[in-house]
Amino acid sequence: MQQKLKGVPETLLIPLWARATETQSSSPIVKDYKAVEMMKNIDYDFSKFDNTWLSQIGVAVRTELLDNSTKTFIHKYPNAVIINIGCGLDTRFFRLDNDKIKWYDLDLPEPIRIRKQFFAETERYKMIAKSVFDYSWINEINISNEPVLIIAEGILMYFTEDEIKSLFNEIIKAFPGAEVLFEMMTPTVAKMSKHHDTASKLGVKFNWGIKSGKQMESYNSKIKFIEEWNYFDYHRDRWHWMRLPSLIPAFKNRFNDRIVHLKLC
Template identity: 35%
Template structure:
């Protein structure tokens, strides 16, 4: 295996290089809130100019925030559903399995074939950690899962904002039809930020935001009508947890409207 791997990616797929760099950079910072040594190793092995990624604080801070929001939700699910199956959709170079593996979970990372091809060069599949080369909108991807009779958790991080509303609904329709009763954690960008927010490194990658939603209730009503809305976790709640002095600011209506959130749903049985 070569020391350095070249990434030939474009558009939305290219943004996965930004997120792995953000996690690696945070791990190497003076006071990291989480550590991701696998991300540090991946960045060291990629032949890619991360200059713009390193300069885009808004994007990098957003990746750290969503990691600090999602990791406890996933870890909590693993703790209460031992031996479950996790499907991580649009995984890119995500290393959550390496951070949270409890020794019992069966974990599937799904992404487009060119992404999985690069991922397999950098991270080998294992007995409980496998990859699926497929579009999230392909109705056949659940065929790759060996056992869906056990508890299933679906993670959809960093994807919905790059889809059209009907594509988000299609993705959730696939989950409802093929993974009844599954729990879904999906990152949802606010409509306000989707329309007016700008992240330099995302634009440099040739990607753009196409989907946003004002609330968890609106999300369930418009794209996941058969699902049960369990709760949602705005990123502002994570900010308040780590920076209590900012808590009053996070409760301002405009700040809430700008906040991304993790929406937690249960698929119909």
């Protein structure tokens, strides 16, 4: 199946490649056999990502962190509604489904077109083919009083600060009380788009970075920071030459992404 993605939408192929490659490694951090199947059936030159070990380990660690945090939420709220913003070719619903949750995967029309080659909608699993900034997608979320978790993985760094603030303002109005898990990039890393091992190959630019997830509280008084997890703290044996400098707090806090956990009041 040939893909027609360019620019930021094309980046969805990076985590697919990373999860599939990780799954086939000798000691995988995550196992995603559906990603292996999908990569084999998509007509794309994935070899351009060969030897990009930094993105490989980064995606593996963030997948593990988001999986564990999402599982914790589902365990606490078995009937939850989960909204996956900028889902790309993510397979998390099919790996974590408890047969009770309702799950919405949201992305642009072309990524959703590709998803529909591999996944079918059900009563509890829906795909929405819209931009995250076309806020009419909110009207397609069927919710009563269920707890809501919003996931934003590998997407927010491509937008501007004003766009991020607008998005969170709309989410807060639509889903008060929801929790959010998102991947943040530091300002230092965001300025290094041209040197990023995979994004640079696709000609895309990072536009947004923050020093800490705590900074999100300044965006809206209804955002409450809960916690964050720095990728460097996990699977240290896989970080190659970065393992030692990552022990230095200044380096650790400037040069790696994190998963941030928020509560919307």
